Amino acid sequence: MKPRIAIIGAGLAGLTLARELNSIADISLFEKARGLGGRMSTRRNDTHQWDHGAQFFTARSRAFNALLAPFIASATVVEWQPNITTLSPDQAPFKRPWFEPHYVAAPGMNSLLKAMAGELDIHLSTRVEQVRAHNGGWQLFDDKAQLLGEFDWVVSSAPLPQTQELLPKSLLGDSLDRYQMLPCYSLLLTVADADLPHFDAAKVNNDPLSWISFNHRLPGRNIQAGTVVAHSTADWAARHLEDDQAQVKQQLIERFCALTQVALKAITSAQLHRWRYALSAEVTEPEAEFVLNSQAKLAACGDWCLGGRVEAAFTSAYALVQVLKAQL
Template identity: 75%
Template sequence: MKPSIAIIGAGLAGLTLARELSLHADITLFEKARGLGGRMSTRRNDTHQWDHGAQFFTARSSAFTALLTPFISDGTVVEWQPNITTLSPHKSPYKRPWFEPHYVAVPGMNRLLKAMAGNLNIQLSTRVEKVEQQHQHWRLLDEYDQLLGEYDWVISSAPLPQTQVLLPVEILGDNLERYGMLPCYALLLTVDDADLPTWDAAQVNDAPIRWVAFNHRLPGRNPQAGTVVVHSTPEWATAHLEDDQEVVKQQLLESFCSLSGVNAKAITQVQLHRWRYALSADVSEPDAEFVLNTQARLAACGDWCLGGRVEAAFTSAYQLAKVLQTKFLQTKL
């Protein structure tokens, strides 16, 4: 009989786990949001869209390249070759070359996750509020204290702070303490393309902002629906995390206009998104790709284990799945 596994979170890490373990276990994914995405989410209104989390990803491992290959072949993932510049309040802009392929999903970043989901058993709009042990199983309860199911294994691919709250601290607490996460603000703007500079994206130095991208110029987007995504630095976001959000919005907007030369009057819409858990802090132990307690049958993984990149989410989950496949699911359960 196959073991049952509950995976909390249906982002890239959770979906990778489910795909890798689906032949060895009966798997249910629980996702609190209405759709797939996590930090690869795409926000839309009637006419515009913003990839307000991850803007792109690279593939530096053979395993991640293998995952992407069929999605590149069918056009779900395409290479992005933008005109990149570097901005600073005190220096002239200069072109910034990229020395490896950078990819985006089409028509939005969350399309890759939708393609990966396939026929997986995913429970959307379902918040896991409590994980408790009963006899040889783990019980998952929602915010109304209703039973979501009983499972042999529970694996969290949720952001670190949520994982720390959900999984028993007496079992995984010490192992989770080595990790940390940092916040980031995303400023989402609507601007006519004619009012924007000729470059497509910018790395920013010495400012509250660290990244700017003209989202509508990414492959597969609507080039007529001008949208801009501005990301703050984690340091600035940490210092201003609980500030009045209208003040934060205005400060980032002023910084963007000053750096880019865009006239504030040309901006027709301004939104602010606060990512409380956006980036991974420096990991003290470089070999800590995931957290696993085989005796308790609990585990956790995610980009926060390996530095916060999109590929880090895949790698953390992929390495955990390989350990479970070879050492436990096939031989002990």
């Protein structure tokens, strides 16, 4: 009989676990959001779409390149070769070269996860509220105290704070304390394309904003022009996390206009998304790719284990898979 494994979170880490283990275990994924994506999410309305989390990713490991190969062949993943610049309040803009391939998923960043999901058993809009020991295994309950199932193993690929709340500290000790997640604001604008600068994206220095991208200029997008995503720095977001959100939005709009010379009247709509758990501090300790208690059959993984890049989510899950395969 195959072991039953519950995976909490259906982002890149959770889907990697499920795909790699699906042939040797009965896998159930639980995702609190309405759709796949996590920080590779895409927000849409009737006319525009914004990749308001991860903006691109690189592929530096052989294993991640192997995962991406069929999706590159199908044009679900496309290399991005933007005209990218560097902006700052006190220096003239200058062109910023990239020295390795950068990729985006098409037509939205969550398209890669949709393609990876295949026929996996995924329960969307399902918030796991409690993980309870039962008869040598685990029971999962949702936010209405309804039983979601009984499992031999539980693996959390949810953001760090949610993982800390769900998994028993008595069994994992202080192994999760070495990690830290940081916040970020995403400013989502619509601006007439004719009013935007000529570049496709900008790295921003010495400013509350850290990144600006014109999403409609990404490859594989069939969307109306004038879609802008601007990200704040983690430090600025942490200082203003509980501020009035209308004021936060207005401050970031003003910084966007000052950096790009876009007139305020050219902005036709503006939304703000607060990511409480967006970025991850670098972890340099050895054996930090994942957290595992084999005896209790509990584990956790995610990009927060390895510094927060998209590939880090895959790497953390893939490293955990190699250990689990030997134990299942």
